[in-house]
Amino acid sequence: MRNILLSFVLLFAAISSAFAQELTVKSFKLAGSDLTAQTQPRKDLNDRNCALIKVGIGLQGVQFEGGIMGNVENKTGEYWVYMPQGNRQLKVKHANYAPVMVTFADYGVEKLESNRTYELIVVTYPQYAITQNVTNQSLDSQHSTPQTHPTVSDNTISIPVKDGISIDMVRVEAGTFTMGATAEMKDPFGNEKPTHRVTLTNDYYIGKYEVTQALWKAVMGNNPSNFKGDNLPVEQVSWDDCQEFISKLNRITGKTFRLPTEAEWEYAARGGNKSRGYQYSGSNNLLDVAWYDDWYDDNSGDKTHAVGTKQPNELGIYDMSGNVSEWCQDWYEAYSSSSQVNPTGANSEFDPSYRVYRGGSWEDDDRFCRSSRRACGEPGDRDRYSTLGLRLVLSE
Structure with a gap:
């Protein structure tokens, strides 16, 4: 009797231990350059x-729920799940783990769109938590002496x-381009003319993403944004606010970040030397x-x-x-109309x-979203700019 009771206790402990672990979403995003949904479609x-x-989950025997069309395909290292457009959630289940409900809006995707491929990375907790803690401890140890060698x-x-937050940047190679309302720019405004040749003689790094609220809070200790969310872009920041942010960021990292020049911004937006003329x-x-x-x-x-x-441009x-x-x-x-080399705008205020x-x-x-479109604002004005944030540049 005692052996039977002990067996039940051990079985219960094993089951409890298994379900103490759970599935955790690491990331969910649109895979902008992945055309699989179009090349291998399902109706x-x-x-x-x-x-x-x-x-991507790294487990066998995973099940999914949520308006799925047809059978889930088990590929090497990942599962392919086809869902109709408009879906907003997907449940991921496994016999040895507590399930997770993935609500797409939590990751900036309000609902699925037809013909689009998305990437969902699911990991097992607590293993993931242990990895994250080690990573964060490593970063914490760098706070007093910032890391000077970025991951490449x-x-x-x-x-x-700091606090596990990093800045991802994309290298833009030097080159020459035509700036302003080129032929593909439909219905341009007058201040986009005349077009002119611009040469940028130095490579530079530009932010892969707009500065997020999480990054702003880590540096400034506040969040001025109207729309709140760590992965949302910071907004309602003036040009002067951006200069204060960059100054503090440079002290923390030991780097020399700055805002892009207008020419650097447009060259990067057009895809640099990989431009396809969009x-x-x-x-x-x-x-x-x-x-x-x-x-x-x-x-x-x-x-x-x-x-x-959304999808990235030619440079990623x-x-x-x-946004x-x-x-x-x-x-x-x-x-x-004159050709320019490394232009920096007006010489003085x-x-x-x-x-x-x-x-x-x-x-x-x-009409306001073309790569050639330009506008301006007073450097100290922030209250009416819930539409305005920033992206960083790092010179080589």
Whole structure:
């Protein structure tokens, strides 16, 4: 009897131990350059192509629930889950783990879109928590003496800041381009003309993403944004606020970050020396690359969205045509037709004085989202700019 009772106790302990572990979402995002949903489509009940979620989890025997179309495909290292457009959740289950419900809006994707491929990474907890704690402890040990050697991968670098937060940056190689309202830029404004040749003689790194609220809070200790969320872009920041942020960031990291010049911003938005001549940053279809607002297509829902949830441009940079507009370093001035080398805007402040900002925002229509579109604002004005944030540049 005692042996039987002991067996039940051990069995209960084993089951409890298994279910003390749970599945945890590490990331969920649109895989902008992955065309699998289009090249290997599956139809929904309305004969429309489904969305495809590629789930990386590293376990066998995983099950899924949530309006799935057809059978889940078990590929090497991942599962392919086809779902109709408009779906907002997916449940992930395994016999040895507590399940997890993935609500897409928590990761900046309001609902799935037809013909799009998404990437979902699910890990097991507590193993993931242990890994994260080790990583955070390692970063914590660097707070008093910031790491000076960033992690490098291909054309990107990741520079740790503090509290486990890093800045991902993309290298932009030097080159020459035509700046302003080139032929592919439809219905331009007058201040985008005349076009002129610009040469940038130095490589530079530019933020892969807009500065997030998590990064701003880590550096500044506050969050001025109207729309709150760690992975949302910071907004309601003035040009002067950005300079204070950058000064503190440079002290923490030992680096020399700054705002991009207007020319650096447009060159990067166009795709640098990998440019394919798109009207918007990464596509001629604005819906692919931007959160914006139009009378016929209010895809932003009148708010910002998590950075990096639309497709990137040719260089792998996100959100340069929408989400929030972005301050540049330059004083604003009219264009000249003369060729320029490393232009930095007006030579001095004039009255009234304005700083340049570039790129469309969540409340702009398509005309304001072209890569050549430019605007300006007073450097100390922040209250009316819930549409305006920033992106960082690091010179080599």
